[in-house]
Amino acid sequence: MDQRYYTVQELEKRARGAVSASGIKKAISDGRLPAVKQGKSWKIPADDPLAREWIRRGLDEQKSESAILQRLRAENEQLVRDNRNLAKRTRQAEAAQRKAEKEADRLRAELTEAYRRNAEEAQRHAERMHDVSQNMTERVADSNARALIQVARILTGSTDVQVLPGVAVNAEPQPSSDTVAEPGSDTVA
Numbered sequence: 001m002d003q004r005y006y007t008v009q010e011l012e013k014r015a016r017g018a019v020s021a022s023g024i025k026k027a028i029s030d031g032r033l034p035a036v037k038q039g040k041s042w043k044i045p046a047d048d049p050l051a052r053e054w055i056r057r058g059l060d061e062q063k064s065e066s067a068i069l070q071r072l073r074a075e076n077e078q079l080v081r082d083n084r085n086l087a088k089r090t091r092q093a094e095a096a097q098r099k100a101e102k103e104a105d106r107l108r109a110e111l112t113e114a115y116r117r118n119a120e121e122a123q124r125h126a127e128r129m130h131d132v133s134q135n136m137t138e139r140v141a142d143s144n145a146r147a148l149i150q151v152a153r154i155l156t157g158s159t160d161v162q163v164l165p166g167v168a169v170n171a172e173p174q175p176s177s178d179t180v181a182e183p184g185s186d187t188v189a
Contacts, residue, residue, distance in 0.1 A: 004046035005036070011044055011051055016058030024054075 006014065012021045019027075027033035028042055033050050035042040044051050 005043040006046055006051065007041050007043065011054065014058060015054040016062050018057035018061060019054045 008021050008024050011024055012019065024033065024044070025042070027050065028035045028044075033044060034048060035044045037043075046052075
C-alpha cells in the first residue's frame, strides 16, 4: 500500500489556519514533524500524528467557524427584522407627527377665526354702546333744555318762550341795539 504524503502547501491548506507554512517548516527543522525532502520541497507523511492533529484542528476550527457563521447569520436576520420593525415604527411616528401638525394648523386657523369673530362682535358692541350713549346724551340734553325752558318761563313769567334747534329764545321782540339800558332796568342793550 502506497503511503500518502502532503507537501507543505497541501498540509497548510488542509489544516485551514491551524498552522501556517512557516510553522510547518519550523516543526520539520525542529524534528517534531518527520518529512522527506524531494528536490526543493518537503513531503510529510499523511499518517503522522502531528499532521493529523493539525488537520483535525483545522476541521474543528472550520466547524467552529461554521457555528459562528450560523450564529452571526441568525443575529443578522434578527437585526434585519428589528430594522424593519424600527422603520415601520418610524413611518408610523412620522405619520402621527404629520397628523398632529395638521390638527395644530386646523386648531390655529379655528382660533384665528374665533379671534376675528370676537373682535368683530366687540366692535359691533362698542358701536352699539356708542349709539346708545349718544341717544341717551341727546335725550338728557333735550330733557335739560325743556327743564331750562320751564325755569325760564317761571323766572320771566312769560309763556311765550320758544325752543329753536339748539337755542332757547323769548317770543317777545328784543330791544334794538340802539336802545341803552337804564340802570336798574331789566332790558339789556
